[in-house]
Amino acid sequence: MDLALRGTVAVVTGASKGIGLAITRALVAEGAFVVAGARSPGPELEELVRGGMVEAVSVDLSTADGPGELVAAATARGSLGVVVVNNVGAAHPRLTGFLDVTDEDWITTMNLNLLSAVRTIRAALPTMIAAGKGSIVTTSSVNSFLPDPTVIDYSASKAALTNFSKSLSKEMGPLGIRVNTVSPGPVSTALWLGDDGVAATVARAGGGDPAAVAEGVAKQSVTGRFTRPDEVADLVVFLASERAGNVTGSDFVIDGGLVTTL
Ligand SMILES: NC(=O)c1ccc[n+]([C@@H]2O[C@H](COP(=O)([O-])OP(=O)(O)OC[C@H]3O[C@@H](n4cnc5c(N)ncnc54)[C@H](OP(=O)(O)O)[C@@H]3O)[C@@H](O)[C@H]2O)c1
Numbered sequence: 001m002d003l004a005l006r007g008t009v010a011v012v013t014g015a016s017k018g019i020g021l022a023i024t025r026a027l028v029a030e031g032a033f034v035v036a037g038a039r040s041p042g043p044e045l046e047e048l049v050r051g052g053m054v055e056a057v058s059v060d061l062s063t064a065d066g067p068g069e070l071v072a073a074a075t076a077r078g079s080l081g082v083v084v085v086n087n088v089g090a091a092h093p094r095l096t097g098f099l100d101v102t103d104e105d106w107i108t109t110m111n112l113n114l115l116s117a118v119r120t121i122r123a124a125l126p127t128m129i130a131a132g133k134g135s136i137v138t139t140s141s142v143n144s145f146l147p148d149p150t151v152i153d154y155s156a157s158k159a160a161l162t163n164f165s166k167s168l169s170k171e172m173g174p175l176g177i178r179v180n181t182v183s184p185g186p187v188s189t190a191l192w193l194g195d196d197g198v199a200a201t202v203a204r205a206g207g208g209d210p211a212a213v214a215e216g217v218a219k220q221s222v223t224g225r226f227t228r229p230d231e232v233a234d235l236v237v238f239l240a241s242e243r244a245g246n247v248t249g250s251d252f253v254i255d256g257g258l259v260t261t262l
Helices: 018-029 042-050 066-075 103-131 149-175 198-206 210-218 229-240
Strands: 009-013 033-038 054-058 083-086 134-139 177-184 251-254
Touching: 009 018, 009 066, 009 103, 018 033, 018 042, 018 083, 018 229, 033 042, 033 066, 042 054, 054 066, 066 103, 083 103, 083 229, 103 134, 103 149, 103 177, 134 149, 134 229, 149 177, 149 251, 177 229, 198 210, 229 251
Parallel strands: 009 033, 009 083, 033 054, 083 134, 134 177, 177 251
Antiparallel strands: none
């Protein structure tokens, strides 16, 4: 299937690792140019930069100005992406309970998981509206509708992110801009499986083994495994393309059947 993304400039947040890196790769494979934001590019994103179809922007997207700086880098290329992928996010397990989650924890989570998307979209929309077209795809999470006290602030931030995206889709639809979310279950990235990832943090707290924690989580899906980042990327890139031209205001779950309800 030709996604007709050749010549498109896309903005991807949280692009140096994990799902964002896979989305960047997939967009480049479809012929798009990607302006890729993370605090530090890392070797894999740098390799993509050497391929000539990626500009890496070192930026803290949790700050008030960071998202605007990333979008400005795309605008400076002459044409802002009509594709914006809000992917950046982080989860910190709260294993000692809600009462230990401080205001600072909540604000940090909301800045990165919700406001980074709000600010990126705010910066990008004027050009998209002028173009009269575009696609915004945001990485939410199954936790947006599967609230979990061990990631209580993360769950709330993702619920807000999905809700925000749906509201925005209603305003932007008549202007030719589509707004969708994808909601992965556990994905095999550093967020879950890294040295400071969820599995290691949970294992440390319980004196267990990170691999056993991950295996237990994988078994909760009917496929028995984590989703791979490239599988999320394929879904995102389809939604980014005009092949999904009448898809807006929707949330797409990719979780190996973890969520068993309709
Ligand atoms: N993995 C999962 O199981 C899973 C499930 C559902 C949803 N998600 C969502 O998917 C998205 C990506 O997650 P992932 O698993 O790919 O995470 P990841 O492997 O930890 O990668 C996160 C990316 O975001 C960047 N980043 C983090 N903080 C940043 C900041 N303040 N400013 C700029 N960039 C920042 C990181 O680069 P730097 O560290 O260099 O900044 C990295 O490129 C997140 O929104 C997450 O909530 C993940």
